[in-house]
Amino acid sequence: MFRIPKRLLAATTAVVVTLPLTLMSTANAAEPHVDNPYAGAAQYVNPTWAASVEGAATRASDPALAAKMRAVKTQPTAVWMDRISAIAGNAAGNGLRFHLDNALTQKQSGTPLVVNLVIYDLPGRDCYALASNGELPATAAGLARYKTEYIDPIAAMLAEPKYQGLRIAATIEPDSLPNLITNISHPECQVAAPFYREGVKYALDKLHAIPNVYNYIDAAHSGWLGWDSNAAPAAKLFAEVARTTQAGLASVDGFVTNTANTTPLAEPYLPNSSLVLNGTPIRSSTYYEWNFDFDELDWTAHLHSLLVAEGFPASTGMLVDTSRNGWGGAARPTATSTSTNVNTYVDESRVDRRNHRGAWCNPLGAGIGERPQSTPAAPAASHLDAFVWIKPPGESDGASTDIANDEGKRFDRMCDPTFVSPKLGNRLTGASPGAPLSGHWFESQFVELVRNAFPVINGGGNPPTDTIAPSVPAALQAGAITNTSVALTWTPSTDNVGVTGYDIYRGTTLAGSSSTASFTATGLTASTAYSFTVRAKDAAGNVSAASAAVSATTTGTSNPPGGCKVTYSANSWNTGFTASIKLTNTSTTPLTNWRLTFAFANGQTVQQGWNAVWSQAGSTVTATGNAGSWNETLAPGATLDMGFNGAHTGTNNAPTAFSVSGQPCTLG
Known part of the structure; x- marks a missing residue:
């Protein structure tokens, strides 16, 4: 299984659910279906997961670590319905009614409550992985059981009048439809494909019919579907399946990415995937393999634009699972690399410390990410409804050795820390040793996730105070x-x-x-x-x-950045050209946060640039340094080489005037 963004991501205080001392009335007034169910709402805290966290805190020998654990045990996590017996409850955990009834006790008067529920039992589930295979075969009989023994009972319970005051956000079948994009050549996925389509359609139909249920289709993550060759077909497939439902595209409220994965929300030291280093695009690095989407903020923005192009409304919301994508700890970079080698530059700058983006099973070094929160401050293009914890931190992705079980789960070598995987470019999997079956409590991994959390966790308080309040200091x-x-x-x-x-x-x-x-x-x-x-x-x-x-x-005189000189040259062919620009700081003070502007006289357009962030509005072209990066400040006497590839229609006159932050530059 398989960029902070181009600006800083604002952190906000975590969503905290306060448990009332008395049981609320089970009579809940129905509410209209809203655009974003998370807006103004709290989220359900799973007491079973919280008990596991408390147990780990009790066993921790380090008081500071125990305090950090207790600081997160009131965070909301999703409830997984990963087999038919999970509906009523089984040895692995309490049933759906237990959680719905507990949600009623947590719901505060006047504040909506969202219950995150994972629908996860398709026939032939996880056709390309083994660790999370399911109980139902990819057959007509398996599909019949999926409908009558799994989806129907869940829908019937959610539709009961006493639960109509809860908002149920259903994550629909993780990894299923994405597998039909990238792994359809695999025989088991070919067999499962029609059952995936029909099963997802059936789940959407049954759940959409319940007004307080919100359907979010799983949409993998940037390291799986981010390439254009995967992204566009995925959006088309999502639309195709949705259109087969009774309500069509309206049966889908949104999409959830990074489910049970560890892809970072943002890569703060690699904010520009179009950056070219010494003539080589950084996205061509071994790690990113020409994928423009370095992180989940990139992927959600990319996917949303494609979904709208396929007919989904612009109001379609996105969720990101941030439960394990913090990547903090001592291994986290603190600045952009100064290397001139593309692979070294990327490897020293990325916060994602996996040896390959396809390493999905219990990866060593991962940490808890952003706390669950509604309408988080993020780029508008990502259209985020919320950060959520779909994968409860501390639950295994799969066993690191072969373990006999009655859950339909098989041993996947991607979970074996000793395995050199061809899928990962013949690298070790980087998986954690000693892991139990998928979905089972994995305490040593939970300890690591807490220690490596980013934002860091401050213990001893409720709510946690690890983020800054959104106010002027x-x-x-x-x-x-x-x-x-x-x-x-x-x-x-x-x-x-x-x-x-x-x-x-x-x-x-x-x-x-x-x-x-x-x-x-x-x-x-x-x-x-x-x-x-x-x-x-x-x-x-x-x-x-x-x-x-x-x-x-401003009053008085200008506050110019200092003198500057620009040398411009271009090499043209047919309707294209390559422009090279040398910007020199001729002043005695650093040129900080510089902004170079010039205008084209013949309708030329910038296509792709390097060593600066390039933009164009009409005839005016702007180049700036990358915020927080090596080219953000130009020292006195220093020269920055940058440039771009452009297009023209036959005439390609050079610009005659350049300025930096409003101050004219001399031409060299």
């Missing part, structure tokens, strides 16, 4: 920010955590960073109105949500 209130040409006034608010640094932004451009309450924002023009926001940071690197925008008008 107190140290930056009421005129605390000063500048020779700008004075800002801030709306007072409360900062409830220790803050070690601040970033000030003009739009999405970083205008300055400081550990004090004073900033110098360069590249400003006199008598010009600007809008600024501030983000706070803590010692662990967590970043707050942006403050409210504050408008300010």
Whole structure:
């Protein structure tokens, strides 16, 4: 089984469910079906999982580690219906009614509650893996049992009037439809394909008919379907299956990615997958294999655009499973690599520490990721409804050795830490040793996930205080920010955590960073109105949500970034050309957060660039350094070589004027 984004991802406080002391009435008023069921809602805390976490905390010899465990045991996790007996309950856990009744006790008056439920028992389940094979064969008889003994009882229970006040978010059949995109040549997947299509259709029909149920189809992850050759066919397949249902595309509320996987939400030190290093695209590295989607924020944005093109409404929401994709700990990089070798550059910069993106089974070094939260601050293009924990941290992906069982699960060598896998480029799997069957509690892995969590977990409190509140820091209130040409006034608010640094932004451009309450924002023009926001940071690197925008008008003289010189040359052919630009800082001060602009006179367009972030609006072209990267600041006397491939219609005159952050540059 198989980018923070192009801007910093704002962290927010975790969603916390408070358990009431008294049982609520089982009479719940029905509510209309809403666009985003997570908005303004809490999520269900599985008491069975919480008990496992408490047990681990009790057995932990390190008090600090135990406190961290207890800090996350009230986080919401999904309930998996992975076989028919799971509906009533079996030796592996309590049944569906137990969880629905407990959800009623957790639901607070006036606050919706979402129960995350995983539908996972298709005939021929996981046709390309063995560790999570299911109980039902890929036959007509298996499909009949899936409908009458599995989906029908679940739907009937969810439709009971006493549960109509709960919001049920159903993750529909992880890994099933994605397997039909990439693994259809595998004989078992060929046999299972019609049963996957019909089974998913049936589940969508039965569950969509219940107004308080929300269907989210599993959509794999960036390291599985991110390539264009996989992504477009996947979106088409999702649409094809949805159109076979009674309600058509309306039977699907959204899609969930990264289910039970560890692909990072963002790659903060690789924010631009189009970057070219010494003439070589970084996406061509051995690790990314020409895939543009480095992380789940990339994949959700990519997939959403394709889904809309296939007819799904723009309101279609996305979920990301962040339960195990934090990748913190001592192995986490803290800066972008300075290497000029593409593979080394990527390997030293990526937070995903697996030796291959296809290493899916109990990967060593993984950590808990972002806490579950609704409508998280993230790029709008990702259309996120929520971060969720579909895979409960501490539950195994598969046994590391062959274990006899009656659950239909087989030994998959991808879970064997001693196996050199051809699927991983003849590398070891990187799986954890001593793992039990999939879905069973794996305590040593849970310990590792807690230790490697990112954002880090602070123990001893409820709610956890490992993220920064989305407010303007107190140290930056009421005129605390000063500048020779700008004075800002801030709306007072409360900062409830220790803050070690601040970033000030003009739009999405970083205008300055400081550990004090004073900033110098360069590249400003006199008598010009600007809008600024501030983000706070803590010692662990967590970043707050942006403050409210504050408008300010510059006074006095401009605050230019210093002198600059530009040399431009182009090599043209037919309707294409390659442009090379040398930008030199001729001043005596660093050129920070620079923005180079120029205009084309003949309708030329930029196609792909390197060593800068390139954009074009009409005839105006803009290049900036990568935020937080090696080219963000140009030292006095330093020269940056950058360029792009472009297109023209026969005339390709060179630009005649260049400026950096509004200040003219001389032509070299």
